[in-house]
Amino acid sequence: MGNRTPSQTIGPFFHVGLKWEDGDKVQFAAAGEKIVLTGCVYDGAGTLIADAMVETWQADPAGKVPGAGAAARAYGYSRAMTATDGRYTIETQMPGACTGPGGEKYAPQVNVTIFARGLLKAVRTRVFVAAVDAVKDDPLARAAGGRVGTLIAARDAKDPKVWHWDVRLQGKDETAFIEF
Amino acid sequence: MSARDAMQIDPPYDSPTYKSTALRAPKQSLIRVAPHPLELAGPTFSRSFAKESEADLTTWGKSAPLGEKMILVGRVLDEDGKPVRNSLLELWQCNSSGRYAHPVDQHNAPLDPNFLGQGKVLTGDNGEYRFVTIKPGAYPWRNHPWAWRPAHIHLSLFGNAYAQRVITQMYFPADPLLAIDPIYNTVPDPAARERMICALDLEQGIEEEALGYRFDIVLGGARATPVGI
Numbered sequence: 144m145g146n147r148t149p150s151q152t153i154g155p156f157f158h159v160g161l162k163w164e165d166g167d168k169v170q171f172a173a174a175g176e177k178i179v180l181t182g183c184v185y186d187g188a189g190t191l192i193a194d195a196m197v198e199t200w201q202a203d204p205a206g207k208v209p210g211a212g213a214a215a216r217a218y219g220y221s222r223a224m225t226a227t228d229g230r231y232t233i234e235t236q237m238p239g240a241c242t243g244p245g246g247e248k249y250a251p252q253v254n255v256t257i258f259a260r261g262l263l264k265a266v267r268t269r270v271f272v273a274a275v276d277a278v279k280d281d282p283l284a285r286a287a288g289g290r291v292g293t294l295i296a297a298r299d300a301k302d303p304k305v306w307h308w309d310v311r312l313q314g315k316d317e318t319a320f321i322e323f
Numbered sequence: 324m325s326a327r328d329a330m331q332i333d334p335p336y337d338s339p340t341y342k343s344t345a346l347r348a349p350k351q352s353l354i355r356v357a358p359h360p361l362e363l364a365g366p367t368f369s370r371s372f373a374k375e376s377e378a379d380l381t382t383w384g385k386s387a388p389l390g391e392k393m394i395l396v397g398r399v400l401d402e403d404g405k406p407v408r409n410s411l412l413e414l415w416q417c418n419s420s421g422r423y424a425h426p427v428d429q430h431n432a433p434l435d436p437n438f439l440g441q442g443k444v445l446t447g448d449n450g451e452y453r454f455v456t457i458k459p460g461a462y463p464w465r466n467h468p469w470a471w472r473p474a475h476i477h478l479s480l481f482g483n484a485y486a487q488r489v490i491t492q493m494y495f496p497a498d499p500l501l502a503i504d505p506i507y508n509t510v511p512d513p514a515a516r517e518r519m520i521c522a523l524d525l526e527q528g529i530e531e532e533a534l535g536y537r538f539d540i541v542l543g544g545a546r547a548t549p550v551g552i
Contacts, residue, residue, distance in 0.1 A: 145402050147543045148518050149510040150333045151492040152341070154477065156423040160415025160441040161479060186346040194427075200361055200485050208364040217366030243360055254361055258490055261343030263334035263509050265490065269359060286356040312347045322353035323486060 150264040155194050157258070158224060166222035168234045175204030175236035178272065179305045180253060180296060183229040186261075187313030191229025195259040197310075198222050199233055201252070206239030237272065243282070250278040257310060266320045270308045271295045283321070290319040334509030341505040342466050358486060365484040368411045373443040380414075380456040384437025390419025390457030392533040395493075396524070398450040399480060399540050406450030407487070407542055413443040413479040414454060421462030430462050455533070461500055473500035473507065480540060487542040494520045495536075 153161075180199070184192040199221045203209050209219030223231040238251045252269045271278045275295055278284045284291045293316055299305035310318050336348035381387055399407040417423045417440060420432040424439050440459075444452045459474050475492040482488065494501060501507050501520075510516040518541070527535030 145332060145543065146518070146541050147332050147402060147515070148489070148491055148540045149515050150489050151477075151510075151519070152343075152506060153479075153490050155427055156417070156425040157415060157477065159423055159425050159439070160413055160443075160477065187350075188346050190346070192347070198488075200366060202361055208361060209366070211367035211369065215369050215372045217368045217372075220366035241360060243357070245357075247357070249359060252359070254359060254485060256485075256488060259347060261341070261345075261347035263336060263338055263341065263344065263506070265488070266336075266349060268354075283354070283356050283359075286354050290351070290354075313350055317349055317351050319351070319354050320349055322355050 152260060152263050153196060153258040155260045157196060161196065161222065162224070163216065163222050167232060169199070169201070169219060169221045169236065170216055171203050171209060171218050171236055173203070177234070177304055178237050179232060179234055180270070180272065180308060181230065181232040181305065182307050182309040184225050184231065184257065184259070184310045185229065185312065189314065191225075191227070192259055192312070193225055193227045193229060195225045195229075195231070195257055196222065197225065197231040197233070198256045198258075199235070200254045200256075201235065201238040202241050204236050204239050206241035247282050248280055250281040250284070252281070252283070259312075262312070266312065266318075267323050268294060268318060268320045272306050287319045293318045331512040332510065332515045334511070338505070338509040341509055362485045365481060365487065368409075368445060368481070370409075370445055372411065373445050377442050378444045378454050380438065380440065380442045380454065383439050386437055388418065388435050388438035388457050390438075390460075393456055393458050394528050394533050394535045395454040395456060395476070395521070395538060396527045396535065397452060397521075397538040397540060399446050399452065399482070399542065400450055401482075401487075401542055401544055406446070406448070407482050408446055408448055408450055410446045410483055411443065411481040412446060412452050414441070414476055416440045416456065416459040416476045417462060419457050419460050421460030432460070432462065458495070458534075466505060470505075471500055473498045473504050478540065480542060482542040482544065484544055487544045489542060491540070492519060493538050496520055496523060
């Protein structure tokens with residue numbers, strides 16, 4: 144058995160220590176196509192979760208791992224906290240498609256980690272910021288099977304830079320989370 | 324490490340003794356998929372992201388906070404015992420009377436105007452870190468009758484890869500509240516539970532001023548074998 148330190152819940156008071164200035168605005172080394180990823184986090188009763196922390200990590204617009212760069216804050220990473228409306232909003236850039244070491248084709252996507260009171264371990268997944276038919280060959284889309292619809296953000300009909308993605312921790316249409 | 328072993332270390336999402344899990348624990352099985360290339364890499368924080376002053380929680384106010392001053396030292400390691408260098412470690416805690424500087428905390432213990440309870444560091448070349456703080460107090464919560472959380476410090480770690488990211492809590496030795504704490508006891512393996520308890524290490528303290536404690540943190544990481552389907 145491994146000797147890891149176990150995970151514990153973030154609890155309700157994490158804002159004391161984890162707020163980042165402009166944490167919800169992702170920084171990159173170069174300019175790219177600006178997008179906004181936004182949505183609400185719900186519990187199993189359909190109630191908005193007002194104390195979740197949503198972190199994202201993504202490729203840059205060229206599909207590369209964002210490097211160290213000159214900024215104090217890490218490139219490509221964000222941290223947003225939901226409030227009473229249960230909503231997170233992240234201003235970022237469109238991640239590029241990329242290829243895995245075995246030639247896997249990854250559609251544009253954002254890696255997401257969510258912490259909350261009542262979550263003893265973070266839930267983690269990836270959300271596609273792409274049209275439904277553009278993700279079908281992605282390894283996660285294949286693994287998720289019939290649940291893939293929970294991982295595809297919807298482009299706003301009026302404002303094409305905005306992508307909507309809600310997270311349901313439990314219940315009907317529970318978001319497909321990944322084993323880590 | 325197998326998924327079964329991993330399940331002995333981390334708490335199950337659905338842990339009924341901790342009531343907040345009831346409507347928040349996912350019920351569907353987790354998707355098994357090979358790591359995305361970004362999960363094996365991770366965000367890089369520059370040293371300027373954590374100012375030196377942020378490692379000392381006792382100098383935030385106009386004068387020293389109330390409570391038992393303590394030095395917390397330790398190393399961040401991977402499962403092979405290798406140091407995890409230059410990694411972001413964030414910390415938060417309540418004050419010595421068991422109250423967080425947070426609007427949601429309704430515990431009627433006093434706030435301390437000289438204590439915010441927030442710190443961060445980047446680990447050094449040997450994975451080492453050092454904080455100066457005060458020992459947090461225990462506090463009651465509403466999980467069940469007579470529920471009190473044992474004294475604990477919240478720790479948030481990034482490691483060197485996205486897959487290593489973890490948030491945990493550090494507890495104190497010989498605390499009688501550990502035995503009745505639902506959150507601590509959600510960790511299935513007793514040995515893993517005890518890895519969340521720091522050790523008294525007097526010589527890391529400051530003579531006639533502060534107690535020393537040591538807490539090493541071991542991060543998991545990239546899954547050993549890809550499980551792509």
